[in-house]
Structures are given as C-alpha cells and as structure tokens.
Amino acid sequence: MIARLCIIGVGLIGGSLARALKAAGAVGEVVGYGRHAEQLQLARELGVIDRGETDIAVALKDADVVVMAVPVGAMEGVLRAMAPHLSAESIVTDVGSTKGSVVAAAQRAFGVVPPRFVPGHPIAGTEQSGVEASFAELYHKRRVILTPLAHTDAAAVATVRALWLAAGAEVVEMDVQHHDEVLAATSHLPHVLAYTLVDTLARMEEHTEIFRYAAGGFRDFTRIASSDPRMWHDICLANRDAILKVMDRYAADLAAVRSAIERGDGAALLGTFGRAKQARDEFKQ
Amino acid sequence: MIARLCIIGVGLIGGSLARALKAAGAVGEVVGYGRHAEQLQLARELGVIDRGETDIAVALKDADVVVMAVPVGAMEGVLRAMAPHLSAESIVTDVGSTKGSVVAAAQRAFGVVPPRFVPGHPIAGTEQSGVEASFAELYHKRRVILTPLAHTDAAAVATVRALWLAAGAEVVEMDVQHHDEVLAATSHLPHVLAYTLVDTLARMEEHTEIFRYAAGGFRDFTRIASSDPRMWHDICLANRDAILKVMDRYAADLAAVRSAIERGDGAALLGTFGRAKQARDEFKQ
Numbered sequence: 001m002i003a004r005l006c007i008i009g010v011g012l013i014g015g016s017l018a019r020a021l022k023a024a025g026a027v028g029e030v031v032g033y034g035r036h037a038e039q040l041q042l043a044r045e046l047g048v049i050d051r052g053e054t055d056i057a058v059a060l061k062d063a064d065v066v067v068m069a070v071p072v073g074a075m076e077g078v079l080r081a082m083a084p085h086l087s088a089e090s091i092v093t094d095v096g097s098t099k100g101s102v103v104a105a106a107q108r109a110f111g112v113v114p115p116r117f118v119p120g121h122p123i124a125g126t127e128q129s130g131v132e133a134s135f136a137e138l139y140h141k142r143r144v145i146l147t148p149l150a151h152t153d154a155a156a157v158a159t160v161r162a163l164w165l166a167a168g169a170e171v172v173e174m175d176v177q178h179h180d181e182v183l184a185a186t187s188h189l190p191h192v193l194a195y196t197l198v199d200t201l202a203r204m205e206e207h208t209e210i211f212r213y214a215a216g217g218f219r220d221f222t223r224i225a226s227s228d229p230r231m232w233h234d235i236c237l238a239n240r241d242a243i244l245k246v247m248d249r250y251a252a253d254l255a256a257v258r259s260a261i262e263r264g265d266g267a268a269l270l271g272t273f274g275r276a277k278q279a280r281d282e283f284k285q
Numbered sequence: 286m287i288a289r290l291c292i293i294g295v296g297l298i299g300g301s302l303a304r305a306l307k308a309a310g311a312v313g314e315v316v317g318y319g320r321h322a323e324q325l326q327l328a329r330e331l332g333v334i335d336r337g338e339t340d341i342a343v344a345l346k347d348a349d350v351v352v353m354a355v356p357v358g359a360m361e362g363v364l365r366a367m368a369p370h371l372s373a374e375s376i377v378t379d380v381g382s383t384k385g386s387v388v389a390a391a392q393r394a395f396g397v398v399p400p401r402f403v404p405g406h407p408i409a410g411t412e413q414s415g416v417e418a419s420f421a422e423l424y425h426k427r428r429v430i431l432t433p434l435a436h437t438d439a440a441a442v443a444t445v446r447a448l449w450l451a452a453g454a455e456v457v458e459m460d461v462q463h464h465d466e467v468l469a470a471t472s473h474l475p476h477v478l479a480y481t482l483v484d485t486l487a488r489m490e491e492h493t494e495i496f497r498y499a500a501g502g503f504r505d506f507t508r509i510a511s512s513d514p515r516m517w518h519d520i521c522l523a524n525r526d527a528i529l530k531v532m533d534r535y536a537a538d539l540a541a542v543r544s545a546i547e548r549g550d551g552a553a554l555l556g557t558f559g560r561a562k563q564a565r566d567e568f569k570q
Contacts, residue, residue, distance in 0.1 A: 143498060182491070185489065186503050194561070195562075197475065198561035199564070200535050202564035204470065204534075206467070211471070211567075213408060213428060214471040220509065221508070222568075223506070224502040225558075229559040233554045237551060244547060251539065254478070254532075257480075262525070262529060269517075269518045269522070273514035276479070276480040277512070280507055283507075
C-alpha cells in the first residue's frame with residue numbers, strides 16, 4: 001500500500017497506472033502534477049487523481065512514490081525541476097521507452113543517480129493518448145522492465161515491483177543497455193520502418209491511388225505509423241546508438257534480399273522468407 | 286449466368302470464388318481441375334465444385350469461363366498445359382498477384398496473348414490456404430483489378446467483370462505495368478520488409494528474448510511475415526523490376542532517416558514521421 005503516490009504527467013500511461021492502483025486498493029492519495037490546471041481538473045473529475053498540483057514542490061511533498069510519466073524528451077526537464085525538492089525518502093520511477101537516456105538525465109540532474117530512483121518501462125500503450133484514454137486494465141498481463149543500477153536501493157526496487165504487480169503487470173529486470181538494444185529491435189526499428197514506408201509512398205506521385213489499392217496486410221503493417229510523431233522523434237534521439245546498430249544490420253539484410261531478387265536467387269528468398277515465417281509463427285503462441 | 290465454369294486450382298482463392306458464384310446463383314456447373322484427385326474429392330464433398338477432373342483437356346471442355354487460381358510461379362505451366370485444349374470461345378482469367386509476368390507467360394504459351402484472356406487480380410486473401418479455408422464472402426466489397434490489353438475482347442472483359450461483381454467485389458481496370466507498380470508498393474515491398482525484419486531478429490543471438498519483449502505493435506507489423514514463403518518467392522521473382530524500383534526508393538529514404546537519427550536532426554525526423562502519420566490517418570477512413 002502506497003500512502004501517497006505522485007504522478008508526474010497524467011496522460012494515458014500515468015492515468016492508467018493511477019486507475020489500476022486505485023482499483024486494486026494499492027494506493028492512498030494520488031497527487032497529479034502537470035503544467036495545465038485544466039488537464040489536472042479533468043483528471044480529478046474522471047477520478048484518476050485525488051489532487052492536482054502545478055507546483056512541483058507541492059506535488060512532491062511527502063510522496064512515497066513518484067512516477068514520471070512524461071515523454072522521453074521531457075524526462076531531463078522533469079528531473080531537473082524535481083531535484084531541489086525531492087525528499088531522499090521518496091522512491092522515484094519512470095515509464096520511459098528508453099532507459100540509458102533517462103539514467104543519463106538523472107545523473108546530470110542530480111549529480112549522481114539517486115539510489116531510490118528505479119528506471120522502468122511498461123511495454124504497453126495504445127495509439128491514443130491523454131487522460132481521457134486511460135483505463136485501469138492497460139497493464140493487465142503486460143510486461144514491465146525495471147533496469148536498476150548496481151547501487152540502486154533494493155527496497156526501492158521491491159516497492160516499484162509491487163506497484164506494477166498490483167496494476168496487473170508482469171515484472172522483469174535487465175540491465176539498461178540490454179533493455180535499450182532489445183527495444184530498439186522490437187519496437188523502435190519497426191516504428192522507423194513503418195513511418196519511412198508510409199512517407200515514401202505518400203511522396204510518390206500516384207499516392208492517392210496507391211493507398212486506394214492497399215489491403216489488410218498493408219493496414220496492419222503500417223498501423224504503428226499512426227503513433228505520435230513527437231514521441232517517436234524523442235525515442236529515436238534518446239536511443240540513437242542502439243537504433244543505428246540494429247538499423248545497419250537490417251539495412252544489410254535488406255540489401256542482400258534485394259540482390260537475391262535482382263539475380264533471381266529463389267533459394268535465398270525461400271531461405272529468408274521461410275526462416276521468418278517459422279519465427280513469426282512461433283511468436284504467435 | 287455462366288453455364289460452365291472451370292476452376293484451375295481449387296484452393297482458398299478459387300474455392301471462395303466458386304462458393305460465391307454458387308451462392309449468388311451466377312453459375313451452372315463448376316468443374317474443378319487439379320493434380321490431386323483426393324483434393325478435388327474434398328472440394329466436391331464441401332460443395333465447392335460439382336465435378337473434379339485431373340485431365341486438363343476434359344476439365345476445359347465446353348467451359349464458358351476458365352479461372353486460373355494457381356500461384357504466380359505455376360501460371361506458365363498451366364497456360365502451356367491449357368494451350369492445346371482451350372477452345373477459342375472460352376473466356377480465361379486469372380487471379381495472379383502480378384500481371385506482367387502472367388501476360389508474358391500467356392504470350393509464350395500461346396504465341397500471342399489470346400483475345401479472350403482477361404488478366405485479373407482480386408485483392409483479397411487470408412494467411413490461410415486450401416479449399417478447407419474457402420468461404421463465399423472472401424470477395425465481398427474487396428477490389429478486383431482487371432488489366433486487359435489493347436486487343437483484349439471487350440465482351441470477355443464484360444463477362445469477367447460481371448463474374449466478380451456477382452461475387453460481391455468492386456471491379457476496376459488499369460494497365461498491366463501500373464498494376465504491378467502499385468502492388469509492388471502496397472503489397473510486395475511490405476512483405477519483403479516484414480520477412481526481412483523477422484529474419485534479422487531471428488538470427489540475432491538473443492532472439493528468443495527479443496521476441497519475448499515484443500508488443501502489439503510488433504505483432505501487427507510482422508503479421509504478414511506468416512504468409513506462405515513460396516507464394517511470396519514467386520511474386521518477388523515475377524514482379525522483379527517494379528519491386529526493385531520501389532525498394533531502391535525506400536532504401537534511399539531509410540538511409541536519409543538513418544542519417545537524421547545519427548546527426549540528431551529532430552526536424553527531419555518530425556517531418557518524416559509527421560507526414561507518415563497524416564497519410565496513414567487519412568488512409569484509415
């Protein structure tokens with residue numbers, strides 16, 4: 001039971017966590033911090049938070065746990081704003097899609113990464129955003145990755161783990177760099193590929209006709225290109241090295257497939273397509 | 286009303302067309318041709334065809350319309366087998382995903398593309414295959430593209446158009462090359478990209494872990510990598526030039542995005558991602 005929880009940024013992610021913890025009876029008071037009073041008012045009317053604050057010092061006061069639920073690009077600003085006011089007893093966690101960048105930002109903001117800061121990343125979300133879209137079941141059976149550092153306080157990790165378990169999630173731990181590499185491969189690269197494809201086609205002369213003849217496969221393949229451009233811009237800048245690494249690997253493999261098509265090498269195509277189908281079919285289960 | 290319809294290859298595509306035409310009362314006898322008697326027997330038991338033939342001369346006899354519903358890579362063999370037995374009065378169409386290759390195969394098989402051959406492509410399908418998976422509604426509100434040549438018989442085009450309309454589809458016409466370019470962009474390239482991504486990740490050391498942390502976006506993005514590898518191998522070889530053309534365009538755009546990530550050019554990333562989101566959101570409607 002967390003007596004006082006402070007959510008920095010009450011949108012889809014932060015709002016859904018507050019709802020889930022309230023529904024589970026795992027939290028006392030939920031304080032929401034944001035820059036816009038009317039958004040906090042809406043969150044209060046929706047029953048997502050109990051109290052809204054636009055002054056971060058007031059928002060952080062006596063918070064047992066602070067959850068930073070802002071876009072990756074806004075993390076450093078939030079950490080710097082928090083630094084002068086954060087009690088050493090408050091446990092802090094975040095929900096950023098990249099972890100190396102958030103840890104580096106915490107180091108810059110605090111001089112040293114606070115031992116009670118537990119970097120985290122719930123692998124959940126929808127194409128929507130805003131507190132209006134939040135719902136208590138968002139994290140149900142979803143994975144949350146925590147990336148504590150060597151000097152992170154074990155009790156703080158246990159508290160953050162318990163928080164996500166109460167929200168219905170499964171919690172795993174891995175190191176920061178490994179998290180960023182795995183997510184670059186399964187999430188960041190696919191978004192870059194989908195955005196680029198839709199933009200390539202949209203800039204072709206006959207694009208209205210092209211989209212007209214697109215079928216269900218294209219619809220699924222490009223669904224993630226409807227995601228928030230600014231959020232993905234943040235992620236690409238924040239996880240640059242890991243994304244470039246897997247992108248280069250992919251570009252080399254794509255060039256090999258191109259060459260196989262050009263020279264009519266059916267065996268090479270069957271090899272790639274067959275291995276992919278097998279891996280994808282296994283992933284389904 | 287087609288008195289006698291011959292379906293060459295009674296699988297998902299051919300079987301669903303037979304079912305739809307029967308349901309619409311638009312066909313008299315449906316004759317199925319295939320190499321495997323037991324498959325034809327199954328199609329007959331399922332009520333998809335009225336008669337199964339493994340001898341193509343018998344199957345084609347007195348057929349008003351012949352539909353070639355075999356994979357793209359098998360079209361030339363079927364056309365060569367049909368050539369000595371096809372009546373000049375029979376109207377022929379196909380369902381191949383590429384049209385230039387099928388027209389070229391018809392030319393090789395017949396010397397000149399028969400005036401009553403109407404190349405066609407229903408943009409419909411599922412990840413499944415086989416006559417067991419066929420259903421009458423597969424073409425309902427789906428687009429069918431016909432690509433008649435300059436010398437194609439207008440009455441034959443009208444008959445094939447009426448056949449697809451009876452199956453519930455919308456019918457459009459375009460020229461062969463344009464079809465192949467549009468489909469390379471919206472269908473063939475996305476399949477190549479998805480197959481390549483899943484294969485890239487599957488060949489990474491930590492691939493079991495990578496797939497473990499993949500979320501819904503990845504699932505949608507890679508769904509088409511579960512498609513039949515041989516069918517897509519056929520398509521890549523059959524539509525080589527159009528695929529290479531759009532692939533090169535895509536690779537150049539991807540290299541530009543890579544460069545923007547590397548140099549931290551947020552404006553360029555926002556430009557690409559923003560244009561893509563807008564195009565994808567419009568496509569939804």
